[in-house]
Amino acid sequence: MSLYQNPYHHDNVYGHVIALLKQHTAGASGVHIDIGCNVAAIAEHVRDDLHREYIGFDIDGEALSILSKRGFAGHHIDLSDVASAKTVIEAAVYGSKIASITIIDTLEHITTGPQLLSMLSELAKSHGAPLVSSVPNVAHRDVGFKLALGKWDYTTAGLLDHTHVHLFTDTGLRKVMRLAGWHQIAAYDVLLAKSDQHFPPHHPAVASASALHGLLTSLRDAVDDHAQTNQLVRMWLPGPSSGEGDIAHPECDKSPFLSVVTRTQGRRIDTLRDVLLCLSAQTDQDFELCIIGHKLNSEDRLAVERIIENTHLEMRERIRLIKVDSGNRTHPLNVGFREARGEYVAILDDDDIVLGHWVEEFKKLATKTPGAVLRAGNVAQLWRPVKTAYGTQSVRAVGSMDACFPLTFDHLNHLVENASPPVSLAFPRSAYADLCIVFDETLTTTEDWDFLLRTAAVCGVASAKEITSIYRRWDQAESSYTVHSQEEWLSNHHAIWRKLDSLPLLLGPGSATRIRQLVADYNARHFGTHQVLPHPDIEAERYENAMREDIHNLLQSRGWRFTSPIRFVAALLGRPNKYPMLWAMRGVELEQYKKILLGSFSYRVAKKLRRFSAHLPIKATKA
Amino acid sequence: MKKKIPINKVGHVRIHSVLYGNELDRILTTIRHLNRAADLAIGAGAVASVTLVYGDSSPTPTFSKDDIESIRAQSPALACVDYLFFDSNLGSAKGHNALLAYADEMTEAGTVTDHVLIMNPDVMLAPDALIELVRPFQDPLTGIVEARQLPIEHPKDYDKSTGETGWATTACALIRMDVLHKLSGFDSESFFLYCDDVDFSWRARLNGYKVIYQPSAAVFHDKRLGPQGQWAPTSSERYYSAEAALLMAYKYSRLDIVERLLKTFATSTESHLNKAAESYIQRKKDGRLPEAIDAAGKVAHFEGDFYTKHRFGL
Incomplete structure (x- = not known):
């Protein structure tokens, strides 16, 4: 190792190490051992702040000499020989209690890290001593973004110090430590928006104002919190060894082609049975089925379990029932995608139908276009519940097949509305698992549309025209269209549009022509002049104004005024009700206010009054 | 607590299926479904036993002896699995009549058959399909009970309360053995592949039996749709x-x-x-037209190209 004479500072790695030790080991007595101490930037702070005897270990004689001149014990250690290193440490400690251990910016320089960490874990166990480690984060965005474009710049020190032999990421570090018997209890990472790898400063991958950087950042930030982490500074306690380290990748082992995620609330056992039958009859059986039982009561849970138990053995072995007792209807999708093990994941709700080649066609398409979102043809059909004299509850088709969904995916059309029922799609699991493109649980409807748009922007979409599924529309039965209000659908639409506008949008080849022609057509329709093109701010303002008017009309309506005594009583009880500052409220606030208003006791009473009296119109009379 | 509907009992069921160039893998998948449905139906007391018999109209045998032995070993719920190679393409009606004749031989040898489930070899039964198919036979006038097909439900109409329908498709239908005997099986002289089931249903109705559609008895019949969602026959x-x-x-x-x-x-x-x-x-x-019946139009119902009213077009 070379000599690194970096000084202690409260916001650099040394300051963070001491802060962790102070926070979690204050009061512990004994010696502190610092492995790979170099010039021991923390030695004085260990002595003065933690009141511990400091013992440093390093291979560099010059560093040890500097340490000695400052009055600290320093021992020569060769970390490439772990057995000898253990002897040196034990001799240096000489029966003293070890209060704490540090290994700062050292593990990246040695090839014996796993063995050394195991040895330290064994040593620490008998003392109950924690370890604080620091390693550079090779997944810092400055390194990753440049590497994605073929740039890898070694330097004399820093993130890509030319002497590094093992590179760490957050996940990789945890795996190495778990295998060595260390369990993380605290973290105080060093963050740097611009690392020492932030060069050349105007490289489009790293320059903060570039479109490319914006796109990469939007993707990277979704993955984890370490895009700007320069050094991973963690505190660990010794314990049992687990996992396989950072070299094994069990996630690459053989997995089924498709994971099918089926949400059920146990209310449609007959259609769930249909779903299971459609799956067990598939021409390609290379799939697993994750049934997500959402908020099942005990009776419904038993019914779902019975339906699964009834399937034949080969099918049953591929089904997992995962119970979820919290969240809205979107939450089970995240649970299902998280549990999925297939290369692709498809949503098959408990009331849809798939044809015999549903899996087969997805697989064919995945072979041709690996990694793309897969989309197969779909038709809709109207169904009703039915129960005949001698039958149990069932369903009956009452409409023809409606080819209402386009056979190929059009990204621009999908920005307007969703034209792809979930059952027609299969998503590469990696987009969820590795890019962390997850379902937005703040959405109560259209969660699938939002997820599709965000995944399609990254993965692209490959379409097969073959019809492989039937989207069931329900007549005289409950569906998401009957359960959720128009306001809810609209506010979810706007939430999605707002989200789309907040991120760069990646479109597939050919989109430039589509956009050029759409804009030209728009201009031509507006008398051939160059009008102000649609803009998110203008759209948002229109939406907000419409909502302000709705709320105002509601608050001015006769029905609302008639219920003012209720609000007067509420005010006396400490819940004052003032006319809102609608002009100052933005989209989400207006949506929330309207939701509260529509759910209020006053509104419910006013609504009833309207029902009772045709002479009390609740619709507004403008002031 | 949801109310449980009592199970009906129909005795010994024999499953008849006629093969013609079917893929072995798909047949084996069908048998896995059959075995499970039989297992549950026997366990529930809906049937006493289930026997499976294939008649093969293919140019060369679909099954080897080893295949049959393997199927028997893997289908413990099926009392017996038999296989007849016809060595000629008999079509649907004649093929099923041949299997009925074989059933009669077995009866003489002591194997009782109370009901016959006639089904296509590519039809897969839902686990509870047999239990559901058996229920309508509580009514002594029920002669035939038809299953609901997935993924494309047959569009013909049926009474939402009673399940009564004009005719039953034998893609998957449970029929009383005595009715089969009474009607002398299917009219194989007139019908080769299609309408043997319409004719059989109408003759059953002429004899006072009811034809019941049972929507809760689900089976998968692997049909595909064209690009506009239309069903495209070959x-x-x-x-x-x-x-x-x-x-x-x-x-x-x-x-x-x-x-x-x-x-x-x-x-x-x-x-x-x-x-x-x-x-x-x-x-x-050649003088080979069938004898004309139902002159009064008691059961025959011609509705455009169909033999009963349809709920929707396909």
Whole structure:
């Protein structure tokens, strides 16, 4: 190792190490051992702040000499020989209690890290001593973004110090430590928006104002919190060894082609049975089925379990029932995608139908276009519940097949509305698992549309025209269209549009022509002049104004005024009700206010009054 | 607590299926479904035993002896699995009649059959399909019970309360053995592939039996859709349907329909329709037309191209 004479500072790695030790080991007595101490930037702070005897270990004689001149014990250690290193440490400690251990910016320089960490874990166990480690984060965005474009710049020190032999990421570090018997209890990472790898400063991958950087950042930030982490500074306690380290990748082992995620609330056992039958009859059986039982009561849970138990053995072995007792209807999708093990994941709700080649066609398409979102043809059909004299509850088709969904995916059309029922799609699991493109649980409807748009922007979409599924529309039965209000659908639409506008949008080849022609057509329709093109701010303002008017009309309506005594009583009880500052409220606030208003006791009473009296119109009379 | 519907009991069930060039893998998948449905039905007391018999019209045998042994070993819920290689393409009606004759032989040898489940070899039963198919036989007048097909449900209408329907498709239908005997099986002289089931249903109804559609008995019949969501029959399916349509109209005393169809078919630009018309005329010359029945139109119901009212178009 070379000599690194970096000084202690409260916001650099040394300051963070001491802060962790102070926070979690204050009061512990004994010696502190610092492995790979170099010039021991923390030695004085260990002595003065933690009141511990400091013992440093390093291979560099010059560093040890500097340490000695400052009055600290320093021992020569060769970390490439772990057995000898253990002897040196034990001799240096000489029966003293070890209060704490540090290994700062050292593990990246040695090839014996796993063995050394195991040895330290064994040593620490008998003392109950924690370890604080620091390693550079090779997944810092400055390194990753440049590497994605073929740039890898070694330097004399820093993130890509030319002497590094093992590179760490957050996940990789945890795996190495778990295998060595260390369990993380605290973290105080060093963050740097611009690392020492932030060069050349105007490289489009790293320059903060570039479109490319914006796109990469939007993707990277979704993955984890370490895009700007320069050094991973963690505190660990010794314990049992687990996992396989950072070299094994069990996630690459053989997995089924498709994971099918089926949400059920146990209310449609007959259609769930249909779903299971459609799956067990598939021409390609290379799939697993994750049934997500959402908020099942005990009776419904038993019914779902019975339906699964009834399937034949080969099918049953591929089904997992995962119970979820919290969240809205979107939450089970995240649970299902998280549990999925297939290369692709498809949503098959408990009331849809798939044809015999549903899996087969997805697989064919995945072979041709690996990694793309897969989309197969779909038709809709109207169904009703039915129960005949001698039958149990069932369903009956009452409409023809409606080819209402386009056979190929059009990204621009999908920005307007969703034209792809979930059952027609299969998503590469990696987009969820590795890019962390997850379902937005703040959405109560259209969660699938939002997820599709965000995944399609990254993965692209490959379409097969073959019809492989039937989207069931329900007549005289409950569906998401009957359960959720128009306001809810609209506010979810706007939430999605707002989200789309907040991120760069990646479109597939050919989109430039589509956009050029759409804009030209728009201009031509507006008398051939160059009008102000649609803009998110203008759209948002229109939406907000419409909502302000709705709320105002509601608050001015006769029905609302008639219920003012209720609000007067509420005010006396400490819940004052003032006319809102609608002009100052933005989209989400207006949506929330309207939701509260529509759910209020006053509104419910006013609504009833309207029902009772045709002479009390609740619709507004403008002031 | 949800109310439990009592299980009906129908005794010994024999499953008949006629093969013609089917993929072995798909047949084995079908058998896995059958075995599970039989297991549950026997466990629930809905049936006493289930026997499976294949008749093979394929040019070469679909199963080897080892295949049959393997199927028997892997299907413990099936009391017996039998296989007859016909060595000629008998079609649907004649194939099933041959299997019925074999069932009679077995009866003489002491194997009782109370009901026969006639099904296509590519139909997969839902686990509870047998239990559900058995229920309507609580009514002593029930002669045939038909299952609901997935993924494309048959569009023919049925009574939402009673389940009564004009005719039952034998893609998957449970039939009382005594009814099969009484009607002397299927009219194999008139029908090769299609309408043997319509004819059988109508004759059953003429004899006072009810034909019941049971929506809760789900089965998967692997059908596909065209790009606009339409069901697209093959050219041979269209030919045999056209040929059967003429014979159905004649047999059920609707010479007006025969005339209209012949005229349409003969002048059509579609060769399969021309061929169907020629076949009918030749049959007439040879004196091989069926005996005309139901002159009063008691059960026969011709609705456009269909044999009952349809709920929707396919």
